[in-house]
Amino acid sequence: MTPHFADLTTIRVGGAIAAFSEPTSRVGFIEAVEDADSAGLPLCVIGGGSNILASDDDFKGVVVRDGRRDINVLDQAAPREGDDLSVHVNAVAGANWDDFVDFSVRMGLQGVEGLSGVPGTVGASVVQNIGAYGQEVGSSVDSVEVWDRAEKKTSTLSAEQMRFGYRTSALKSSMYSAPGVPADTFFPTPRYVVLSVTFVLQHRAQGEVRFAQLAHALDIEVGQSMAVQLIRQAVLKVRADKAMLEDPSRYSNEWMAGTKQGIASTAVSSSADYDRWSCGSFFVNPIVAQTIADTLPQDAPRFAATAADGTAAVKTSAAWLIDHAGFHKGYPLANKPNSAAALSTKHTLALTNRGQARACDVVSLAHTLQNGVDSAFGITLVPEPVFVGMER
Ligand SMILES: Cc1cc2nc3c(=O)[nH]c(=O)nc-3n(C[C@H](O)[C@H](O)[C@H](O)COP(=O)(O)OP(=O)(O)OC[C@H]3O[C@@H](n4cnc5c(N)ncnc54)[C@H](O)[C@@H]3O)c2cc1C
Incomplete structure (x- = not known):
């Protein structure tokens, strides 16, 4: 028997896993990784599954967890x-x-x-x-x-x-x-x-x-x-x-x-505390050029940061952008009450599974937020979790 990603992840979504192993020695852990790689199989090393959003489809590869x-x-x-x-x-x-x-x-x-x-x-x-x-x-x-x-x-x-x-x-x-x-x-x-x-x-x-x-x-x-x-x-x-x-x-x-x-x-x-069925913060705080930061409303958070190319940039708050684009705490998928996925009622940046969500519901909610923030502020939010088996 093998687990589903829903069993192994904090947001509790994701399909069946073809092969799962949990070696309890250093050499066993290396061998499990190397065996999957040399067989050319998709490999996912998993820890606590708290930063993974896995597809509802079956994962036709190997999941290895260090025991x-x-x-x-x-x-x-x-x-x-x-x-x-x-x-x-x-x-x-x-x-x-x-x-x-x-x-x-x-x-x-x-x-x-x-x-x-x-x-x-x-x-x-x-x-x-x-x-x-x-x-x-x-x-x-x-x-x-x-x-x-x-x-x-x-x-x-x-x-x-x-x-x-x-x-x-x-x-x-x-x-x-x-x-x-x-x-x-x-x-x-x-x-x-x-x-x-x-x-x-x-x-x-x-x-x-x-x-x-x-x-x-x-x-x-x-x-x-x-x-x-x-x-x-x-x-x-x-x-x-x-x-x-x-x-x-x-x-x-x-x-x-x-x-x-x-x-x-x-x-x-x-x-069950569904506000905790999440991947934590779903989007990283955007780091943008000064020219983009200058277009944000006056009260938008701004912190000095360094861009990937080493130049000076500005970090703003993904939670602030989401909230000010009109998506407040508890915002449900498709804006319908009792949806399977919703923003946490306590944190604007956490997308949560309200008990019955599938990965596609969470992705759909994520796209709504990304589109809304893009239209309001021209900034593309980048998800923090690792998407397994699906496009972002
Ligand atoms: C409620 C909640 C709150 C959170 N708060 C924070 C926070 O305050 N700050 C923060 O930074 N993050 C936060 N996170 C995100 C998460 O906790 C971290 O990213 C954490 O480090 C993920 O660990 P994991 O073992 O669960 O990784 P997983 O989700 O299992 O894996 C994440 C990635 O790491 C890789 N990986 C796992 N193990 C290994 C390994 N041994 N070697 C190489 N790659 C590996 C996986 O392949 C995958 O790519 C939060 C998440 C939740 C659910």
């Missing part, structure tokens, strides 16, 4: 030198991301607490350089051990070689030929399959709060410091209020059981 969960502190016994508080921690690709954050915070390590509650795995965290509440994972990465599907060998990529950027990395770039345009080879999984990540964290009790909403929740000013454990709790609370945590009930599904340890920390709700 390992180990997290190890590498410098535990090493003497501390001078003022250097760095501690290296290695986590395998299959470790649940929030389990890793929880582990680090409990060990008194600072660096990833702002990323508490982001669904998914350690392996995928470096693919799109996850970010939230003023932190990005790339800032805490020392190196990434990968299986190179082109060269058919393992290698270790330094943080510099990872070329981390806003929701991107060398790994993500390896599967797209342009933003949102899948490349002919490798897609929907990067050329480099992550085997493990070595993080460099700081042995310090406090972290700086750099995000206004989080500072407000902690009743402090932006730039002030706070205990790392309290920052984690505040982030989980703010995320829960916006339904930007995954629905923990998914771990009672036989295909997800055992993939995450700290389920309680994500606050189990008694009934």
